[in-house]
Amino acid sequence: MAWKTLDDMDLDGKRVLTRVDINVPVEEGRVTDATRITRIRPTVRAIQDGGGIPVLLAHFGRPKGRTVPEMSLKQVLPALEDAFGQAVKFAGEDGYDDVAAATRALAPGDILLVENTRFHAGEEANDPAFADRLATFGDVYCNDAFSAAHRAHASTEALAHRLPACAGRLMEAELTALETALGDPARPLVAVVGGAKVSTKLALLSNLIGRVDTLVIGGGMANTFLAAQGLDVGTSLAEHDMAGTAREIMDEARTGGCRILLPSDVVVARAFRADAPHETLPATGCPADAMILDAGPDSVAAIAAAFHDAKTLIWNGPLGAFEIPPFDAATNAAARIAAELTRAGQLTSVAGGGDTVAALNQAGVADDFSYISTAGGAFLEWMEGKTLPGVAALGG
Template sequence: MGWKTLDDMDLAGKRVLIRVDINVPVQDGRVSDATRIERIAPTVRDIIAKGGKPMLLAHFGRPKGKVVLDLSLRITLPALEQALGCSVGFVETLDAAEVMTDEARAADVLLLENIRFHPGEEANDPELAARLAGLGDVYCNDAFSAAHRAHASTAGVARHLPSCAGRLMQAELEALEAALGKPVRPVMAVVGGSKVSTKLDLLGNLVARVDTLVIGGGMANTFLAAQGIDVGKSLCEHDMADTARAIMAKATTQGCEIILPEDVVVAREFAAHAAHETVPATECPADAMILDAGPLTVARIATALDNARTLIWNGPLGAFELPPFDAATRAAAQKAAERSRAGALISVAGGGDTVSALNQAGATADFTYISTAGGAFLEWMEGKTLPGVAALEN
């Protein structure tokens, strides 16, 4: 790893700028889900324990460089104080932060108002980055979920100060390094979701880096159709057939086995508990749509999981939000959880639908690591350099 952690930093008596992601849902004037706030607590507590004075930098919503009172971070203060177990002082403007009195600094932790109120934030303006750096002695990035953005508070400020990863960022980077950087082989990836077009870079990167790739969801229909298989009225990007064939050819060249559905669960309507049947993948009725992988496919995935040592998972295998079309995702997730629980599999998963599907399957707790980073997780899997991580590298 080319970056430092909190363990590498002398923080005694230092002002520590911490970039965090507390972009939390709000309902009726209060935080309705404090998960993201709770996940930054270990970093903040460690900094305080090491004698540092934390100031949180964060965004909230998309104010697009303007002050939008409805997007003030002030609303997060009660949830922050509860999660951190200490007092949190609110700093309304950057100007105020630059001339703070000792009285204003008395709180255990300081929170600067929504950094995206500044037009220079998303532009990674050097002047804004320098002003932010002037507020601290050390920079700590604990917002992997924003690390794919080259913003002033994620990349710019790190160029001015001794920098390190916070505990949440450290855990994320270590998990991803274990999954794709220097993995224990064989490596298996499960990629689902609706469209091939949104995951082209991901698939292209994975076939060169994993030993087995399971393709599920609506994406699998596109790959089946590219092989001349009639997928009826299924969700399918027929215009991506050449691309799908190119990915399959690349996989063959790279020695990556692709697992596509060999049997499928079909229905005539996209609805929970719709009348359905299981047929070979080559025999989807013309008036039906494929909504899940069948038991033969699940058994093949289970065998692949028995042989794998590392698993990366992004996306469901079927229409998991509509029972019983969650069966393949549920079965595969529970198998992966069982192998992980036994210490036989390093399992890393991420992406919004993925986390929901694994939660639904009751598998989340047994996975080695669950990323909530969304776009940053996907870009890492695509093999892209993340500006917020690159800025931390020695």
């Protein structure tokens, strides 16, 4: 899909209505993790460098169309000002009656933050009249919130049809990375899919087996596939009622020429706690009273071999119970191999999803991957092959 970027727009003297995701964690009125705020800085700076004036639109929490004081975006102003090194103006506290005038009073170099879009029922309803109202706040529309692009809301979808529209730097980077990984990837293409349940990732697995050359399945999901092959997985987390579905996925993969890599050896324990007594056994040998908590070294070696053969890697989900040592070993080892190959220029690596980002950070390699998406649901829906309303709207 073709979309315009900030480089394609005339920004000089224009109010640039910029949809961002600054739905950050806040405790006692203070932002505790400003990652999402710092990630919008390149877009804001690019707008200012082009002579434009950023007018930031964002949501915060789930107020469901009501004004909820504790969900006011005013509490993120200090973090925004720290990130941008300047004062940030604020408008919209009185139902948006003051916003249009506030935007017309802006001068070059200013930044304005508008109060929580979700205080208005028209936002989540994607109401045309509300989108018309938002459009009066700017001259150009810039969407930099890929993480909200799977929602057809007024500020993410309808507004893009009312003003000249483009993608911000963060959105541009995300779309470019995902197009590289799934649109026209260098092959062989390997995907790692982990996590607890097959049932939550059926659409993802179904899409990937028709598009990747090798699919590595880890975590609790792998237990379900092992059980579907008739192996005893003891007391492991597994969805035994999904055995038929798992076998169908394996059959489809076989027919389509996609190789599925499951653990050949496993790390088992009798207790789900840090440093619990554990042992490494063949995947065929899990005791009835034990649970599988990680993939073993032979499995990691097979994954490493797949990575070395690959040109592109997509990663979503850990290989084991990475939150609890020593059951983070397989995820850490595989992540470090992927990072090493990426640094060497042999692999393009794209990863996303909350647990995935946490696992790669824990392994100390997040900065070495080609691209890390923090978009959560939007990343997953893109990987599932779904059309994202906020992205489609940028295509005209």
